[in-house]
Amino acid sequence: MKYKRLVPSLLLTSVIMMLITSPSRSEEISSIGVPQSTPSTKTPANSTPQPRLVTKAQFVKPITQIRRLSEIERPTTSAETLLVQSSTQQTPPSSEVVQVTGVKANPTNKGVEVILQTSKGQQLQITNRSAGNNFIADIPNAQLRLPSGEAFTFRSDKPIAGVTQITVTNFDAKTIQVTVIGETSVPTVELFDSPNEGLIFSVANTAPSAQQQQPQTQQPQVERPESETQSSQPSASGDQPIELVVTGEQDGYRVPDASTATRTDTPLRDIPASIQVVPRQVLEDQRALRLQDAVQNVSGVTQGGNYGGTNSGSYIIRGFEQDGNFRNGFRDSDFFTLSDIANLERVEVLKGPASVLFGQAQPGGIINLVTKQPLSEPYYAADFTAGSYGFYRPTLDFSGPLNSEKTLLYRLNVAYQNSGSFRDFVDTERIFIAPSLTWKIGTNTTLNFDFEYLNNDTQFDRGIVAVGNRPAPIPISRFLGVPGANDGNSTVYRAGYRLEHRLSENWQLRNALSITINKVNNFVAEPDSLIDDRFFNRYYENSKFETDTYSLQTEVIGKFATGSIIHQPLLGIELNRSEGPLIFRDVILPPLDIFSPVNNSVVPTDPLEASFNVKTRADKLGIYLQDQITLVDNLKLLVGGRFDFTEQKNDDLLASTSTSQSDQAFSPRIGIVYQPVQPISLYASYSSSFLPVIGNSADNSVFEPQRGTQYEVGVKADLSNRLSATLAAYQITKTNVLTTDLDNPSFSIQVGEQRSRGVELDIAGEILTGWKIIATYAYTDAEITEDNQLPVGNLLNNVAKNTASLWTTYEIQRGNLQGLGFGLGLYYVGDRQGDLANSFVLPSYFRTDAALYYKRNNWKAAINIKNLLDEKYYETSQTRNVIYPGAPLTVLGTISVEF
Structure with a gap:
């Protein structure tokens, strides 16, 4: 079939897919990852690398744009939240079940704030423990309920490096359970007030004032830094949330997942191919000024052409010279096209033939910026x-x-x-x-x-x-x-x-x-x-x-x-x-x-x-x-x-x-x-x-x-x-x-x-x-x-x-x-x-x-x-x-x- 005959029908098919795609019912499983073309939004180097949820959170119901805690409108009735950590369940101060009517998430440059909201004035408690690679926090005397009265479950997959999943669900008729699943070990959990330090759960309620208790530190670690303790007191409006911060592995050189090989955000260990990632931290530490400085950190990749010394050129992967790079999953013109390192978050190199997702290409591999x-x-x-x-x-x-x-x-x-x-x-x-x-x-x-x-x-x-x-x-x-x-x-x-x-x-x-x-x-x-x-x-x-x-x-x-x-x-x-x-x-x-150049040649000024x-x-x-x-x-x-x-x-x-x-x-x-x-x-x-x-x-x-x-x-x-x-x-x-x-x-x-x-x-x-x-x-x-x-x-x-x-x-x-x-x-x-x-x-x-x-x-x-x-x-x-x-x-x- 000729290409020009296919274009109208396939464009129509593309539009129809966008308008009416509706999948059949299936068993509920974890949410899908970030697309290949969606780069991570990590904090630039020289600061704590940013978890990769900022983009993912858009696809994990009900994550969306969320106001900061200080911007949330609250009733004039104020309260101080009580958090108690212990190895055994403590008796709640009231037999009434607190209705948590919303779970929201606000991506930040270091993670995401996850907020449990209530409209009741009862006191909440948190009891935590660890099981295997899981950190589990129980909130007794509380239930997740939509305003319509329906129960619901919140889940976020792979919110940050080292954390596989976070769920907030009804454990039983009187308990909300928050579970943080570590990838290889129990995540480290801290308790403090800063909204800018990683992946955050914040229990915000409008209960009457209550005595605040400071938790002990154990593994998984739950602690309130001494410098933050005073800031947890009620604000002038009588309202101050306490935040639970979950921190995963965020080292700057190891990248646990990438999107180039599958166009989905898949852990590298689950991909049957060699794919290497050079993150921004490496580029900053080495003071990289050109793409060649980045790919020198990947095995089997060397420079091919260097178009006029402009450092555009092409690169050889596994012996074969590629015809150009890719950018956010798209072919980026040809090897004459220049790039600058300033706007790069990371460089991903997929080894071997990549035509199955990227079309025509040399068999050695591709470089995706x-x-x-x-x-x-x-x-x-x-x-x-x-x-x-x-x-x-x-x-x-x-x-x-x-x-x-x-x-x-x-x-x-x-x-x-x-x-x-x-x-x-x-x-x-x-x-x-x-x-x-x-x-x-x-x-x-x-x-x-x-x-x-x-x-x-x-x-x-x-x-x-x-x-x-x-x-x-x-x-x-x-x-x-x-x-x-x-x-x-x-x-x-x-x-x-x-x-x-x-x-x-x-x-x-x-x-x-x-x-x-x-x-x-x-x-x-x-x-x-x-x-x-x-x-x-x-x-x-x-x-x-x-x-x-x-x-x-x-x-x-x-x-x-x-x-x-x-x-x-x-x-x-x-x-x-x-x-x-x-x-x-x-x-x-x-x-x-x-050996004795005399550069006195006269070049023509008229059009050649x-x-x-x-x-x-x-x-x-x-x-x-x-x-x-x-x-x-x-x-x-x-x-x-x-x-x-x-x-x-x-x-x-x-x-x-x-x-x-x-x-x-x-x-x-x-x-x-x-x-x-x-x-x-x-x-x-x-x-x-x-x-x-x-x-x-x-x-x-x-x-x-x-x-x-x-x-x-x-x-x-x-x-x-x-x-x-x-x-x-x-x-x-x-x-x-x-x-x-x-x-x-x-x-x-x-x-x-x-x-x-x-x-x-x-x-x-x-x-x-x-x-x-x-x-x-x-x-x-x-x-x-x-x-x-x-x-x-x-x-x-x-x-x-x-x-x-x-x-x-x-x-x-x-x-x-x-x-x-x-x-x-x-x-x-x-x-x-x-x-x-x-x-x-x-x-x-x-x-x-x-x-x-x-x-x-x-x-x-x-x-x-x-x-x-x-x-x-x-x-x-x-x-x-x-x-x-x-x-x-x-x-x-x-x-x-x-x-």
């Missing part, structure tokens, strides 16, 4: 970084509510960067602005808007060249372009919305739109071909193009049970269009002596003659279905498949010709997870990918899409409550690779094959209190297995067989030096082939980074030293004429504040 989202509590942060080569960069991050009901939230991230470089004549200026808005339309509906603007001006830099089988023995600072003439400008606009509506307790509808407009205009003087081991031909080129990408996703997510088997299905439709012109104009320049002028348009349609099946508590199955239909049209404006091509593909995935004991997950999976290949062979037949298949096995282990590890082994085979047609050398034929196999280890978390670590190792054997021109056995370019990294920090927890921290980074990359012909080698390197910081109240000062030992190394290459050196010793100093 998850952006920051608005917070319901006021948050303000600013930092200023200055360092080597005239670098300086201020950033701002503001967030909070726009109205008293907290139904309208905003966030604004701003960054400005100005710097020179260790590369001669290269400097950069960047402006980045990213506002976002969240509108809580109702109890079950939320609408998010986001926008980004990025403008980047730089000297377009192609690095150095290869001589013989190594990079040329010239200073890594030497610029081989024409100073002042290598101008590069990129402007990126991003905008979109995300609508989420809860249809019922177990069914949810999502609809989202993403628009990316990328405008590039570069003037480049660079080496073209080698004359001898000293002189290179050069040309001057103007490349100008614009890529406009529009993506629309509609998904339905549910949960139901068939007997004892639990299903979590996901059904989605995705439409994507990418279009724009691509124009090249060039002229030949005099040869360049790379066009050598390439093509307008492209690609339309894509994907329909996908996935089911996460829990067979028993320790045995889980993941199955899914996607049909993709693509159509691409190219108009050659110079030759006045037009070509078009249509492709379709089915991409399956299946995986299983077995957990013999709670901390250990064993998994195995099969997955596939596809990528259209545009063109024709000598007999005018259309090329088939490239296909990738992967077999993977692995083990995931929670080494402690705060430290986890993933060990994976895999084999990926990529087929239908283009290679030279020996019978018609000017044409290609699809008989090529490439294979990658390897072992990867990732460890992340907290070893001891204050001692954090993120460490990786990868063995990657990626080679050509079939080809008509290149020798079989040649290694894939830019892929080292051995890579390893270690980043660790320690912060002193008490005493006069409390807040003083140290960081150490070690990064090893082995020898890499510079091209598929294996004609030159990028030598191995071992780089050392270090950090020293001090935190005091809401201030932080830090010094980050990159390449401490001044190692000479090369990050990546694109051809023999484009090799990018790594930066020498670089020092960055940062002052930051948040409140």
